[in-house]
Amino acid sequence: MAQQPSPESQQIFAPGIFDGQVAIVTGGGTGIGLATGKELLRLGGRVAICSRKQDNVDRGVAELAKVGGADRVFGGVCDIREADSVDTYVKAVCERFEKVDILINNAGGQFPSPAQLISPKGFNAVVRNNLVGTFTMTHAVANQSMIPRKYGRIVNIIACIYRGFPGMTHTGAARAGVENMTMSLSVEWAQFGITVNACAPGIIESEGVRQYPPEVLQMGIQQTPMKRAGSCEETAASIVFLCSPGAQFITGATLRQDGGKALWGDTWVIP
Numbered sequence: 621m622a623q624q625p626s627p628e629s630q631q632i633f634a635p636g637i638f639d640g641q642v643a644i645v646t647g648g649g650t651g652i653g654l655a656t657g658k659e660l661l662r663l664g665g666r667v668a669i670c671s672r673k674q675d676n677v678d679r680g681v682a683e684l685a686k687v688g689g690a691d692r693v694f695g696g697v698c699d700i701r702e703a704d705s706v707d708t709y710v711k712a713v714c715e716r717f718e719k720v721d722i723l724i725n726n727a728g729g730q731f732p733s734p735a736q737l738i739s740p741k742g743f744n745a746v747v748r749n750n751l752v753g754t755f756t757m758t759h760a761v762a763n764q765s766m767i768p769r770k771y772g773r774i775v776n777i778i779a780c781i782y783r784g785f786p787g788m789t790h791t792g793a794a795r796a797g798v799e800n801m802t803m804s805l806s807v808e809w810a811q812f813g814i815t816v817n818a819c820a821p822g823i824i825e826s827e828g829v830r831q832y833p834p835e836v837l838q839m840g841i842q843q844t845p846m847k848r849a850g851s852c853e854e855t856a857a858s859i860v861f862l863c864s865p866g867a868q869f870i871t872g873a874t875l876r877q878d879g880g881k882a883l884w885g886d887t888w889v890i891p
Contacts, residue, residue, distance in 0.1 A: 631662075632857065637864055638665035642717040644710070645669050646700055646757055647727030649680025651826035652777065652859075655852035656724055659860050661688030665722070668713040670698035700727050700753030703760075710760045720765040722863050725754045725776045725798075730791035732832060743790045750794035755801060762809065772814035773863040776802050780822045780878050786888035795820075799874055806872030815871040817862045822878025825849045843885030850879060 643660045647653040648669025657667040661684060669680045674697050681695035694716045698709035713720060728750040731742070754776055766772030778795040779785065785792025799818055806816040823829065823840035829849070830837075841849055858877045861867055876882055 633659075633663055633860060633864060636664045638663045638722075641665045641721040642713070642719055643667050643722035643724060643863070644713060644720055644757075644761060645724040645726055646698070647671060648684075648724075649673075649676035649678075649695070651828055652821065652824065652852045652855045653724065653726040654680055654683060655856040656726065656859050657684050658687045659853075659856045660722070660863075661692060663860070666692045666694075666717050668694040668696070668717065668720075670696050670700075670709055671727070672697065672699050700757050701748050703756050706756050706760045707764075710757075710764050714765060719769060720761050721771060722773045723758065723761045723766075723775070724859060724863075725757060725774070727753065727757075728777070728791075728794075729828075730788055730794075732787050732836065733790075734787065735789040738790055746790035747794045747797075750791055751797040751801075754798050758801075758805070762812075762814065766814050767809070767812045770813040772809070772812070774805070774814065774816045775859050775862045776816070776818045777859070778818050778820045778874070780820055780876070780882050782820075782876075782882040783887055802874065803872045810871060815862075815868070817867070817870060817872070818874040819855065819859050819862060820874050820876045820878065820882075821850065821855050822876075822881040823849045824852060824855055826852050840881070843887070844879040844881045845884050846879035848879065850877065 638660055643665050645653045645657045648657045649671045657669055660667050667684055671677050677695040677697055681693050684693045694713060696709050696712055699705040730746050776798050778798050781792050781795050802816050802818045823844055855877055858875050
């Protein structure tokens with residue numbers, strides 16, 4: 621049986637390492653985003669979350685306030701696909717907290733489908749959300765706060781795309797684009813004191829995975845050498861590390877957090 625994670629697996633960082641820092645976590649009302657927000661708050665930061673759905677924002681803010689207090693939490697509805705919505709949201713965060721030090725691009729979405737059954741509209745919707753939305757938020761945060769202040773930590777959440785992404789061609793293309801953007805921006809923005817990295821989770825027990833049929837999760841676990849799914853808290857620990865002083869000389873990198881899945885197992889059944 622695979623060794624299960626310790627409940628304290630994410631609590632390895634020095635208290636107060638994010639004192640005075642402000643983080644935006646997109647899609648921060650649920651799953652990996654919520655777990656990351658809680659960890660940043662626990663370590664002294666202030667956290668702003670956003671979602672397209674007001675209910676997700678409200679639930680996320682309530683959960684985060686239990687950890688860090690309402691005065692250190694901000695939530696707003698934002699459609700990362702729309703530049704005006706993003707600009708308005710980032711301005712609201714800066715009005716509340718004065719700046720943004722950390723950006724976690726966690727929001728995204730996709731659906732499983734063989735490529736021949738994905739409509740052009742469906743393909744464009746996923747790419748617009750996962751790739752264009754990530755750039756739109758990154759561009760706004762960098763220009764409104766990070767570049768003028770010459771400091772920033774950006775972490776883009778992608779996926780296990782290293783042998784293609786059969787069954788999800790649309791998001792595979794989008795996430796690969798985000799990884800390339802991560803590398804490009806890490807070079808362009810090094811002069812501004814900004815690091816840009818990515819985290820590539822494998823099979824994680826989160827709200828996002830639970831929307832698929834149970835057999836999809838089980839198949840993913842069987843394709844993972846460690847024979848278990850990861851937790852949102854474990855993923856949050858990897859993300860927080862990339863924002864921490866321990867990663868201040870790491871930029872343009874992707875941290876795979878997948879139990880070895882990228883290296884082993886069938887990704888597509890061939891008759």
